[in-house]
Amino acid sequence: MSADPALRREIPDATVARLPEYLRTLSRLAEDGVPSVSSEELAAAVGVRSAQLRKDLSHLGSYGVRGVGYDVETLALEISRALGLTEDWPVAIVGMGNLGHALASYSGFVTKGFRIVALFDDDPALVGERVVDIAIRPLAELDDKHAVDPISIGVIATPAQAAQAVCDRLVGAGISSILNFAPAVLSVPAGVDVRRVDLSTELQILAFHAQRKALAAGHLGTAVVS
């Protein structure tokens, strides 16, 4: 059988979503020179239950030592491998307005596994400008295989109206992983992954809970007067 459970078994989505958090915390521990952690300690640092952490990690394989815990460096490496961060993922950003600029300058990219290789925008005022040492190009060049390095992940930071058209072009260029910051639902063929990050959705969810708290604490006016 395969030596690597991460490739053999199916890792639940809920687990995959937590792995980056584990990895971040482990990296910090490694920097601090901590050699090993128990599931209890790591779980507390991340804000989950220790049982959940152990079950999550069990999907990757068996990297803990009973009675001791997990070796920080080893576990960080295994999570990196499971997430695919041992290879380099070339990223392109489309839409270089305020958000696109902020994303390109964001330090989170360079740190591990991701590398920005291209910036696109059709606004003539932006084309040619250099951000983090990369020139902004018109989107049409995306299709030119000779002009553009291979791209694994496309980031959409355009206004909502343009998002679907940009998405279609990215998919047409063979990109099958898309991170969408535009407040729009994208339709893509099967096999293409889209993840959406939306500021106003998050704010609205916060508003819902804030309202609930306000109603519960203070004036539950209409609710109590049967």
Add this chain to the structure above:
Amino acid sequence: MSADPALRREIPDATVARLPEYLRTLSRLAEDGVPSVSSEELAAAVGVRSAQLRKDLSHLGSYGVRGVGYDVETLALEISRALGLTEDWPVAIVGMGNLGHALASYSGFVTKGFRIVALFDDDPALVGERVVDIAIRPLAELDDKHAVDPISIGVIATPAQAAQAVCDRLVGAGISSILNFAPAVLSVPAGVDVRRVDLSTELQILAFHAQRKALAAGHLGTAVVS
């Protein structure tokens, strides 16, 4: 009993997370002059199953008409009320680097329910600068009740190291809804809601699936050779 099921019953988190999407789509339909939609149509536009949409909406109350569908304007209003968007939520942004600037300029704020009332940063080079007609102030002024309007929601757009300290100040100032863009786990007292938006987490999840696709499509080397 109460007339408003949204206040009476508990709405599942999974449903709350989808309501903003429904609302966005309904708003677009309303702009286009569409008077009513069936659950089938709306669900297709949002990308969910119609049964799920109906079950979600049933948690808010019974606003559909059998044989016809939902009145677009009415349903949009009811979702707005459930989410608490009929009131105004004053927002403060802390950390006015690239990301903070982009967020402040982001049009998603002004549209509905949210209003930026304060910008904070301790960098002397930034203090005093005006963004969207609001002056950036040092964080210390947050505690000065006379200098700052009431704030419902705090947005953290600082580097990770500063996030917990900023969070503590926000909580100290009575803010119980926080949107965190910094890659850090925040610990807060009970009753405070924190939602995190993290670029690198999203990229890493995409990388995981991209790796899976790459392995499945091409070289499934180690996996097949039992």
Add this chain to the structure above:
DNA sequence: TCAACTTTGTGCATGGCTTCACAAACGTCT
């Protein structure tokens, strides 16, 4: 008024995720 058609709201079954609880496994100390 009544029959035919459409669409909602929901009970029920299904599936996945989380939590519990404990046996197995490891290190340590005598």
Add this chain to the structure above:
DNA sequence: AGACGTTTGTGAAGCCATGCACAAAGTTGA
């Protein structure tokens, strides 16, 4: 070497969310 304390890995149970299928309720047309 053997007993003891600690921590992992995992079966089992419980919980929440999703999807199915249909009765109830409404509209339309004759």
